[in-house]
Amino acid sequence: MSRMDKKKNRISPERILWEIRRAFYSFRSSPVLAVLMVQCAAFIFVQSKGAGGLYLDMIPILLLITVVSWFFVSVVHGNQKIVIYTLLLLTVGTMLQSIFVKEAMLKTPELYTGKNPMAGLQMQYVIGFAGAVVAGAVYYGWKKIASIKICRLMFYLSVGISLITLVFAASVGNVKNWIRIGGLSIQTTEITKLLYVFICAGLLGTVEKPSAERIRAFYIVSAVQAAFLAVQSEYGTLLLVMLLFFTFLFLYVADIRLFAKTVAAMAVMVVMVIGAGMQLTRLQEANAWIGRLGIVRFFLAAYGKIANRFIYWLHPEKDALGLGYQLIKARESILLGGWFGTSSVTDLPVKTSDLVYPALIQRCGMIFALLVFVIFIFLWLEGIRLFIRKEDRYHQVVAAGLVCMLFYQALIIIAGSTGLCPLTGITLPFISSGGSSLLISFILTGLLTVISGNVKWKGTESEETEKFFKKSKMAAKCLDYLHHFNDHFINPNVRAAAGRLKGGGQTKRRSKGSHVRKRIYQGKH
Numbered sequence: 001m002s003r004m005d006k007k008k009n010r011i012s013p014e015r016i017l018w019e020i021r022r023a024f025y026s027f028r029s030s031p032v033l034a035v036l037m038v039q040c041a042a043f044i045f046v047q048s049k050g051a052g053g054l055y056l057d058m059i060p061i062l063l064l065i066t067v068v069s070w071f072f073v074s075v076v077h078g079n080q081k082i083v084i085y086t087l088l089l090l091t092v093g094t095m096l097q098s099i100f101v102k103e104a105m106l107k108t109p110e111l112y113t114g115k116n117p118m119a120g121l122q123m124q125y126v127i128g129f130a131g132a133v134v135a136g137a138v139y140y141g142w143k144k145i146a147s148i149k150i151c152r153l154m155f156y157l158s159v160g161i162s163l164i165t166l167v168f169a170a171s172v173g174n175v176k177n178w179i180r181i182g183g184l185s186i187q188t189t190e191i192t193k194l195l196y197v198f199i200c201a202g203l204l205g206t207v208e209k210p211s212a213e214r215i216r217a218f219y220i221v222s223a224v225q226a227a228f229l230a231v232q233s234e235y236g237t238l239l240l241v242m243l244l245f246f247t248f249l250f251l252y253v254a255d256i257r258l259f260a261k262t263v264a265a266m267a268v269m270v271v272m273v274i275g276a277g278m279q280l281t282r283l284q285e286a287n288a289w290i291g292r293l294g295i296v297r298f299f300l301a302a303y304g305k306i307a308n309r310f311i312y313w314l315h316p317e318k319d320a321l322g323l324g325y326q327l328i329k330a331r332e333s334i335l336l337g338g339w340f341g342t343s344s345v346t347d348l349p350v351k352t353s354d355l356v357y358p359a360l361i362q363r364c365g366m367i368f369a370l371l372v373f374v375i376f377i378f379l380w381l382e383g384i385r386l387f388i389r390k391e392d393r394y395h396q397v398v399a400a401g402l403v404c405m406l407f408y409q410a411l412i413i414i415a416g417s418t419g420l421c422p423l424t425g426i427t428l429p430f431i432s433s434g435g436s437s438l439l440i441s442f443i444l445t446g447l448l449t450v451i452s453g454n455v456k457w458k459g460t461e462s463e464e465t466e467k468f469f470k471k472s473k474m475a476a477k478c479l480d481y482l483h484h485f486n487d488h489f490i491n492p493n494v495r496a497a498a499g500r501l502k503g504g505g506q507t508k509r510r511s512k513g514s515h516v517r518k519r520i521y522q523g524k525h
Contacts, residue, residue: 030070030080031080031084032066032067032069032070032083032084032087035066035084035087035088035091036063036066036067038088038091039059039062039063039066039087039091040059042055042091042094042095043055043056043059045095045364046095046098046099049099049102049343049363050102051098051099051101051102054098054101054102054117054118055094055095055098057116057117057118057122058094058098058118058121058122058125061122061125061126062090062091062094062125065087065090065125065129066087068129069083069086069087069129070083072133072136072449073449073453076136076140076449076450076453076454077453077454078449078450078451078452078453079382079386079448079449079452079453081378081382082379082382082383082386082445082448082449082452083445083449085375085378085379085382086379086430086445088375089372089375089376089379089429089430089431090125090430092360092368092372092430092431093430093431093432094121095364096356096359096360096363096364096431097121097352097433098118099363100351100352100359100433101117101118101121103345105117121433124433124435124438124439125438127435127439128435128438128439128441128442128443129442131439131442131443131446132442132443132445132446132447133446135443135446135447136446136447136449136450137450139447139450139451139455140450140455140456141456141457143457143459145198145202146201146202146205146206146394146457146459147202147206148202148203148206148467148468150202151198151199151201151202151203151468152468154195154198154199154202155195155199155221155224155468157195158191158192158195158196158199158225159224159228161188161191161192162188162192162228162232164179164188165177165178165179165188165189165232166228166231166232169188169232176232176233176234177189177232177234177237184435185435185436186436187434187436187437189229189232189234189237190436190437190439190440191436191440192225192228193237193240193241193244193405193440194405194440194443194444196221196222196225196241196244196401197244197398197401197402197405198398199221200218200221200222200244200245200248200397200401201394201397201398201401201459202394203215203217203218203221203468204218204248204252204253204397205252205393205394205395205396205397205398205459205460206393206394206459206460207393207460208393208460209254210252210253213467213468214468215253215258217467217468217469218248218249218253220469222241222242222245225241226238226241226242226245229241230302233302233305234425235305235306235309235424236412236413236424236425236426237426239412239424240405240408240409240412240426243404243408244401244404244405244408246259246262246263247400247401247404248397248400248401249262251397251400252393252396252397252400273303276299277299277300277303277304277307280296280299280300280303281300281303281304284296284297284300309422309423309424310422312324312327313327313419313421313422313423316328316331325349326348326349326350326354326355326423327419327423329347329348329349329355329358330348330355330358330417330418330419330423331358331419333348333355333358333359333361333362334358334361334362334366334418336362337358337361337362337363337364337365337366337369338365338366339365339366339367340365340366340367341361341362341363341364341365341368342362342363345362345363348362352432352433353425353427353432353433353434354413354417354423354425354426354427354432355417356413356417356427356428356431356432356433357369357413357414357417357418357428357431358417358418360372360431372431373410373414376406376407376410376411377407379403379406379407380403380404380406380407382403383399383400383402383403383404383406383407383448384403386399386403386448386451386452387399387400387403390451392455392458392459392460393459393460394458394459394460395451395455395458395459398447398451399448399451399452402444402447402448402451403448405444406429406441406444406445409426409427409428409429410428410429412424412426413426413427413428413432414428429441429444
């Protein structure tokens, strides 16, 4: 790039001022005005539910996020539709959470005396939007994020976060994915799943054709991520990560046979796990010694949890006061909601997070809920167009991972909460409450907006030959010692036998212990 081009692409205060002026003039004819009108008109609906005052407390922040988002997407020349769909989802989430808070105030008014009921949600919106802007700005100018070195650091960071969670996190419903820092609770799996996308992008997106070493590293990283999630009993996020794994494998590893073999191997593994679980369950019930082992008890606990999800998904009435209770209440809410909603409210468990979609159907109706699902589909389609049209492979991989993460997460929780598949404990982006999940959802949208614009750097410009898993100096010394021990202390006859086993042929001994392999050809020996 020439000096004049660099000067032209440099972000200066004058250029930022010019971009803001341009965005202001385009604001008058933009679709964001329609979004602002929808946000103001939503007050009428929320007021009919008795939560109009709480929604008014959220309106200033919601309007500020809408206006600043439009200026942000105008400055980076990003995809306007992605921002519009995100703002519409955020508006629906604000409406629904305001209604939930009002219902909680009527039920337990003493908890909200002298407090701002919407302070928590306001803080989540401010932090989430600030995180999106910061993440977008960092990605816009940080080319080194595509390097193998940063990719490796992200992997070590992900492993470290998972280990810290396993050691220090408190178990909530047999799931260990929350750690407390001061007065804040952080869901660490939200961070690790975002890091997973960038790790895979660094392995598969920085070269046009990934090497065998990078593909092996991609498999290892995915296996480690899946293992940690399984140990944490975070099966919803595990399903999400596995869907992302197969998406990356299908799109960016140009080997359909490898994809088919991986799918077949996964199917065989699932069958083996089911068979082992059934057999070990019988042995444990028979009080066999193997059933008393710690690792067997841990495996059977995880196996039983997953099996019960399928059992109570098909027949929730078998445990109407336990695991099937959530599904029974969700189905009741859907039936009561009908097409246009109802004022008869069912007390749903975890209605602000896991079962937010049945709660949306009950309060707003099936038509409104279907519109939300259609918005998610439109957002996914815009993301598909984005990574198809993007010229740089690294940005393609990142965009594909981010938009598929949003859509898969919405698909899993909507299908699970409506009874189309077993229920998993993940959130609906921008609709469910939760600081960590909302922050990551904001960051995903901010990154997609920046990627859809004119990012000045390319992830495939540097041809790196560095391996993802490097041998440490200590490992290299240990390997040298083993070679030294083999050359000077191991019996030559033992080495000869090992050579025959390794090479599949005969070896002839020469002087000083050196060997020459002599192959056996069919028909000659």
